[in-house]
Amino acid sequence: MADHKILLDESEVPEYWYNIIPDMPNKPGPPLHPGTGQLATPEDFAAIFPMNIIEQEMTTEHEVKIPDPVRELYQMYRPTPVYRALRLEKALKTPARIYYKYEGASPAGSHKLNSAIAQVYYNKEAGTKRMTTETGAGQWGSALSMACKFFNIPCTVYMVKVSFEQKPYRRVVMETFGSTVYASPSEHTQAGRSFRDKYPGTSGSLGMAISEAVEDAATSGGEAKYSLGSVLNHVCLHQTVIGLEAKKQLEKIGEYPDVVVGCVGGGSNFAGLSFPFLRDKIYGKEVRALACEPSSCPTLTRGRFAYDFGDTSGMTPLMLMYTLGHGFVPPGIHAGGLRYHGGAPVLCKLVNDGLMEASAYDQLDVFDSAVLFAQSEGIIPAPESSHAIHGGILEAKKATEEGKERVILIGLSGHGFLDLAAYDAYHQGKLVNFPLPQDEINKALLDLPKVNV
């Protein structure tokens, strides 16, 4: 019988993050100033990010050394295990060998802690006295709160109001780590007050919460800095510990994946898992990377590759990415972490260049796969991660049809213990598929900023 899990010793936590940009045949487009449309300069970011993070965002080094205090905190929970999904393979009667890298083993319950620890460390080094951020479903807010407590920096979280009300447990996690959590839009910022005036009774959105957190930092007189949990280069960089470990784990048992599968919202989780393998692909190795997204928010499969704002109100620099339009509001699927109109510019460029594939799945199919996975492997996956599981299961079924062996590596980015309302709806037959919001996408795409690239 094969082993169920492949573990590494904590001395094997990577010493460097891997930066894919120098290896990319075509580089991601540079960020542009939201007002002038000119190339954004480091100073444009300085009001909200410390300079050491801005430098890392723009680095062209192949490898970036993980600072000792960060690596030390990684060692509390890393390397995370790679599991062989033996019981799932059996349930599927597939000749494929399915592995999953489990980031839910982090005490925050997801991969988000990998970047949270790094970002708070750099802020501590830079003298930041308080951190601000937004959170939707709450995974990022939980991770940043934990990291802030580890470094003793107070943290203010603007949590999308509908999540604040529907997921009180997520708020409790953040409060347990000492954070102050506001339902967004709040009374605490100019942006929040104006959203409340403009949209009375609104349930909030990630775009509004970003605006509040950015304003809070920008108007703090330098005391507070802002932190983002995905999309940006430095966040993708931090997450590469996932793929670096997974590669070593598979090597240990003489395996190399035919396909690496992950879910994509902002993109940092799948960037982290796939980039170390895509490096091999760039240099000639045969390996596929499959990005899985919801059909209700099909950024990579139906978005336009164009410059757009990262937030709803147009405050962030313009980024060259796949976008459904910054004004697009996705239907209320349970995978809240995938409801983002854009994606990481570096990941989008790889898709644009054909180095990464993308597929979009309906919510009900995703939950069918999630429940099959839970009943086979015991772990109840987060709705976001379940998209990767569904993509992996489809790959396994294809292997069965073709009667071929295939090695599939799935990124299981988090557990679903705080998302059980979605499973309840599924069991009660209340979970629905949404029709493709093509009209809304078309409409939002009309509002793309005009940029001369």
Place this chain on the structure above:
Amino acid sequence: MADHKILLDESEVPEYWYNIIPDMPNKPGPPLHPGTGQLATPEDFAAIFPMNIIEQEMTTEHEVKIPDPVRELYQMYRPTPVYRALRLEKALKTPARIYYKYEGASPAGSHKLNSAIAQVYYNKEAGTKRMTTETGAGQWGSALSMACKFFNIPCTVYMVKVSFEQKPYRRVVMETFGSTVYASPSEHTQAGRSFRDKYPGTSGSLGMAISEAVEDAATSGGEAKYSLGSVLNHVCLHQTVIGLEAKKQLEKIGEYPDVVVGCVGGGSNFAGLSFPFLRDKIYGKEVRALACEPSSCPTLTRGRFAYDFGDTSGMTPLMLMYTLGHGFVPPGIHAGGLRYHGGAPVLCKLVNDGLMEASAYDQLDVFDSAVLFAQSEGIIPAPESSHAIHGGILEAKKATEEGKERVILIGLSGHGFLDLAAYDAYHQGKLVNFPLPQDEINKALLDLPKVNV
């Protein structure tokens, strides 16, 4: 810097469970028939348990081989890690070295899966077509549901009504693994209907739910068998994988605990952790075992060592244990898994013989320690496990006062992701200490069954 965690390879999952009874200087009292007060025979248990489990309950072997299919399922998540609580030690400024064995790493979120897998395996072997059980807070019901799904046996869970309503997520976990969950008292059993008649609007109790699950099995014509998640010898036996692994893990780094600390409700978790160490103590080694319980349900510290029923209505065999009286209803503390009037006879006998110590703690002190632990180690502990953390922290503080090194091993039996309402109450200042329910205990002790031992 010392390592943060001590891992074992899955080939090191124990091959045998350890049975402490043959090593005990004085044996636990035998169970008695609830009606006649005579020694209970295997046949007395046959209506609700399969014969292979009854035999295991009575075994006098020192070691019991773990069946291959059980060990194979253990290997999905075992060996669980032992962590060094480096950041907690620093926060406490203690010379003590604190380790914790983390059973929350199980996909069910607690140690309960160790016995659930074994019990369902034996039932499958014996031809059982359906399992019944009760659950309070839901940890046991979740674990048994997962194990039943692994072996494809349908499972019926009677969940205490107040938990069914207050912890819907726990129900969703059980349903995700295919179980049928009833709020107890239910309409599905004679016992349930009579409880509903007798106590209109009752929120239920573990005692009532046990009565329902036992009746369901006993009246099924042999199709269904009943399963209990703690207290009995075979459950404590299954849990010894915890202590066997922990001992090997500490050996690996040249450590041996001065004190082993765990929480006790029914007692199986702490039995599992401590018995392999208590074997050494019986044969002359210096090691302490400290059982931690809530001051609101102080079974080991204020109970009477006497024969009593395991359930409220007096249907189970009589067991010689510490008891607060089977009619005692503990105050509504958040550590639902510790609200039990009795305890495992084998563990109680060790306390009675002075081989194990016991302490009782107030709810607020326990949560102070739980939050300090979470903020230091990242893991939010279950309220039950937090009693062990509090006991361990007190031991570390004693070491600080005495200026002595001390090696402390804490049993962290589960995570608290499904218990966050308790933390919410704590943060809001709504968590209270209950006064010692001495009058209620005195009253309940008047109703102990009269037995001539």
